[in-house]
Amino acid sequence: MSTGTYRWLARYFDHLFEHQRPFPIARKVVFGPLLPAVSSACDLCCGTGELALNFAAQGIRTFAVDLSPDMCRITREKARAALLPVKVIRADMRAFRLPRQVDLITCEFDAINHVPRKSDLARVLKCAALALRPGGHFVFDTNNRLAFETVWNNTWFIDKDPVAMVMRSTHKPGTDKAACEVEFFIREGQIWRRRHEHVEEVCWTMDEIRQALAKAGFGEVQTWDAAPFFDDQLTQPGARTFWRARRNG
C-alpha cells in the first residue's frame, strides 16, 4: 500500500462506515472470554481507533498500529480527547515492532487482506508472534475468495452528506486478488470536489492460513464463520472468517 492509501477513506471512515462495522457480537465470542486475563493489547491496522480506545477504556495497556498517517492522527486525536492512554505507532503490519510484548493482538475488518502479496502473510504473522508474549493470542478476520467473488465484484454507493462515495470493485475470476476504485464527491459549500483512492486486497485459503500460522509459531487455532455474527445481506456463509490463534509457549 502506498502511504497515500486510506487518506480520504480515513477522513470519512467513521462518517461513512459507523453503522457498517457489525463487530460487537463477534468480539464477544471470539476474544471476549480472553479479556479478563488481558492486561496489554495492540490493535493492528487500527483505523480510526475505535477498538483501541475500547481496550484502553477497560484499563488495558493499549498500542494501536496503522500505516496510514491520517488513521494514526485520527486515533491519536480521539484518544487525547477521551483522555485515554493509547500509544499510536505508524508502521507497516509486515514490519511492525512494539516496545513490549502484549497479551492480545487484534486486526479487524479484513485489514490483514490489505497486504500487496499473498506471501506477506508470513511477514505479518512473524511480527505478530514477536509482539506477543508466549501464550498470547492473535485475533483477525479475513475476506475469503467468496467475498472477492461477491462483495468485491460489485459497485457500491454511499451518499451521506457532505460525501457521496462510489466503490467500484473488481476481482478477476480464479485469482486471489481484488481491487477497489473509490471515488469521493465531497461537498465544500457550493463546490463538489472529486477525490480518488485505490485499495487492493489478497486472500488465502483456510489451509494456507493454517499452514502460515503453524510456521510462524501459532497453535490452538480456532475459526468462526462471520455470517451468524453479521446481520446483513452481504456476508454470506464462507465469505468472512474470524481467526484466533495462540502463540506457542
Ligand SMILES: C[S@@+](CC[C@H](N)C(=O)[O-])C[C@H]1O[C@@H](n2cnc3c(N)ncnc32)[C@H](O)[C@@H]1O
Ligand atoms: C478496512 S480498514 C480497517 C480498520 C480497522 N481495523 C477497523 O476495523 O475499522 C483497513 C486498515 O488497514 C490499514 N492498513 C492497510 N495496509 C496496511 C499495512 N500494510 N500496514 C498497516 N496498516 C495497514 C489501513 O490504513 C486501514 O486503517
